[in-house]
Amino acid sequence: TQVLRKSLQRGIVLSTGSFLVYEAHKLISGFAEIHASFKVEDVIEQADYLYGSGETEKLYRLLVQHKNSDDAELLWRLARSSRDLAQLGSTSAEEKRQLTYDSLEYAKKALEKNESNFAAHKWYGICLSDVGDYEGIKTKIGNAIIIKEHFQRAIELNPKDATTIHLIGIWCYSFAEMPWYQRKIAATLFATPPTSTFQEYAANSHLKLFSCLYAADPNFYSKNLLFLGKTYLKLNNKKMALLWLSKAKEYPAQTEEDKQV
Numbered sequence: 001t002q003v004l005r006k007s008l009q010r011g012i013v014l015s016t017g018s019f020l021v022y023e024a025h026k027l028i029s030g031f032a033e034i035h036a037s038f039k040v041e042d043v044i045e046q047a048d049y050l051y052g053s054g055e056t057e058k059l060y061r062l063l064v065q066h067k068n069s070d071d072a073e074l075l076w077r078l079a080r081s082s083r084d085l086a087q088l089g090s091t092s093a094e095e096k097r098q099l100t101y102d103s104l105e106y107a108k109k110a111l112e113k114n115e116s117n118f119a120a121h122k123w124y125g126i127c128l129s130d131v132g133d134y135e136g137i138k139t140k141i142g143n144a145i146i147i148k149e150h151f152q153r154a155i156e157l158n159p160k161d162a163t164t165i166h167l168i169g170i171w172c173y174s175f176a177e178m179p180w181y182q183r184k185i186a187a188t189l190f191a192t193p194p195t196s197t198f199q200e201y202a203a204n205s206h207l208k209l210f211s212c213l214y215a216a217d218p219n220f221y222s223k224n225l226l227f228l229g230k231t232y233l234k235l236n237n238k239k240m241a242l243l244w245l246s247k248a249k250e251y252p253a254q255t256e257e258d259k260q261v
Contacts, residue, residue, distance in 0.1 A: 040071050047077050054254055060085045067106065072117045075110035079103045079123045083130065087256050097134060103127045118157035122164050125150035141185050147171065166224050173227055176234070222251040222261040 043066060050059040063078040085091060086099035104127040110120035125147040132140030148171050154164045229245035232238075253259045 040069075040074060044073055044077070047074075047081075051077075051081075056081070056084050056088060070113055072110040072114035072120050075106050075113065076117065076120045076123045079107035079110065079127055082106060083123075083127060084255075086130075089256055100127070100130050100134065104131050116157060118154040118161060118164070121150040121154040121157065122161070122167070125154070125167065137182060138185055141182060144171070144175070163221065166221060166227075170223075170227060173231060222248060222253070222258045225251060226261045 043062070047059060047063055050062065060078075060081045063074065063081050066074045067078060069075060080103075082099045082103035086096045086103070091099070104124070107120060107124040107127045110117060111124055114120060128143050128150075129140070129147050132143050148168070151164055151167050151171065154161065155168065158164070225244050225248035229241045229243075229248055232244060233241035248261055251258060251261065253261075
């Protein structure tokens with residue numbers, strides 16, 4: 001009887017062990033099947049939903065898992081997500097710096113994978129500008145032409161992208177507002193330094209298009225409203241400046257950048 005009892009106990013232990021091994025095998029197989037059935041389109045759909053919902057941290061955690069992807073659509077979204085995470089007030093200075101450099105690498109990789117992707121050009125230009133904040137004014141000015149070239153290429157690839165048109169306007173504004181000592185630096189870096197004036201900026205169709213963008217979508221971008229106001233103020237058109245700055249002030253703030261605006 002004692003021998004029989006021990007045999008039964010041993011059988012139960014073996015059965016339990018076999019069951020656990022079987023369940024573990026099923027679990028691993030399940031992960032393998034999920035990995036095998038992974039679709040870029042599904043991740044992009046989920047990422048765009050999180051972006052639209054303002055879920056910055058969740059979005060980053062989703063996309064950073066795919067940092068070694070060969071898909072430009074995933075990579076430029078990861079660049080944008082890394083930059084957005086860096087902009088959060090809760091992000092430490094050290095993390096912000098790392099995320100800023102990471103975002104540039106992701107955007108660069110997106111361009112390497114698909115040079116014809118307009119968003120990759122746009123976010124490469126944005127991220128390159130951000131890195132300049134850490135590398136000094138000489139580097140920032142030195143990168144200015146490269147940044148503008150990428151914005152222009154993005155517009156060539158997608159002439160209807162509102163944010164890229166806005167960025168070209170910001171580029172013009174920045175050089176129009178450049179102080180004299182920075183102009184000196186620019187003169188030493190370029191045979192023909194990048195220049196811009198507020199009159200050029202105002203006459204440019206980009207400014208007119210900003211107004212059209214507002215008419216089509218009043219909530220397009222808070223910073224768009226701010227720079228319309230600032231530009232009109234520089235042109236000494238205080239009536240129009242007040243109009244746009246008031247709209248910027250009344251903009252429903254959702255992001256950290258909206259609050260700063």
